[in-house]
Amino acid sequence: MSSGGKKSDPQQPPPKAASSGAGPSLAIRIAASIALAFHVFVLFLYPLANGRSSETISSMAGWPGFRWYAEPLYLNHGHGFFGPDPGAGFLIEYDIRDSDGEVVKQGKFPDPDTIWPRLRYHRYKMLADQPASSGPNLNLILEGYARQLLRQYGGESVTVNYIAHDILRHYDWLGDAERNIEGRTLDDKSLYSTRAQVRQSRADVEAADAALKSGTEEAPSPDGENSAPPEEIFGGRPQ
């Protein structure tokens, strides 16, 4: 709204330009208001419905009336960027061998030296990070990765190690000059530990591919009914 002789800006709406009488009809406003209120409620509901939320919120988030809306629109997730605490990084290390036991390919991901641009690197980082929060499904996911590595590089068998890289605490990095303790580096070997190990063979790849072709896939079994049990290494072991 212009005042004091200033020229008003045609693109800038005056603060109280719209009264309930301008623009869409009342019926449209009421219908749109209900839809908007529902949408905004969903925006705030799903991040609230995490593992620690109340029974009320959990059951609301699980109600099909909200799910049919939130899930197809990709609104059913939280926003915990680096929360509650920044955590360890994870690496997938692999060793692919041919039928004579010779090395076909050894490597790891994510690897900034071989995977670029940075966004692509980040996708592989997510592949390595997200199994960490998958609980009993960990070996199921790792077996899938192992089979994909065999498809990608050939070979007869592959061993995949799931490695956690704990972050060096600040005081360990600084060290303690008075007590003659030297600071450690971010890639100190003691920070790496193997959380799980899986092996897959060419036969496993063929079985998975055949099941897909024939459309007879079975429900994956996280408790190991259909797959080799995970080689869980409790507490991890130093690399």
Added chain:
Amino acid sequence: MSTIREGMSEYWGDAWAAWNRFWFTPTAPATLSAIRVFAGAMLFYTHLVWSRDLYAFFGPNGWLPLDYYAFQRGYYEDGMLPSFAWSLFQHLHSPLLIWLIHIVALVCFFMLMIGLFSRWVAVLSAFFAIMYAVRVTPGAYFGLDKINCLLAMYLMLGPCGARYSVDRLWRMRKGATGDVPKSVMANVAIRLIQLHMCAIYLYAGLGKLEGQTWWTGEAIWLSIASLEYQSLDVTWLGHFPWIMNLLAHTTVAFELFYPFLIWPRFTRPWMLATAVGMHLFIAMCMGMITFGVVMLIGNLAFVRPTTVRKVMDPLARRFALFVLGDKAG
């Protein structure tokens, strides 16, 4: 009694008027159009990068096998409705078909960026962006996908091609000389982006309150010392703990107060400046350039159309003169 009734009536009348002003005031579509240009570019780039590993990520038996995808979505569970999320990729096995869909999606995102048939390609872009994100969730998704999807979804609600678009050039070539009209739907789209950004920051802040290291200030160290994230070594900050503590506390305070302080015009520039600083830090030091940039695109929703026009119009005018010559007016 009648005083109470009058007071209540006045309160609800004012509330309804405020609600109307918030949602249904027509606004210039300059901000929405600028968001379309940048979000379209981001969608195009994000999905172009998938091309290198397309079949490995979106094929039926790649990094994220379909049987695990179905398992995650509850298709095998009794007594529970499976996920309502849907992706075309869950039905495609042929590499040729997957590539065909991918190329169509890339063309769509490119058309959104340049603003050709903007409204239509905005709808398709939202469809494709969600379809890609759903297929790689869980497994390879992260914050970038969430913001890409929300921007694409809200762009389709308003006249996102009204400015800075091929559509606009086309209209000018056909003789349209009048200014772009204000639009209620442009306002609705912008309001939804604004509220969504508020929800994102609020929950990001609340999530951090559950941790210890955001209270102790060590979270910044843990972020910059993560070799898997690090793209620029700023561990020298470790010699200045007070800076790291200040950054940690500022981050949490910013995220928690963003939903409240981004609205008043006196605090808005400060919040936007902090957002720029924070996201550039994340982009440069932690290698999440795309995520940092897409968050800034979301923040653009809080920039007034007049400000956007001051920056974008001279560029758009030069481009129009170059393409249309005298017809650009």
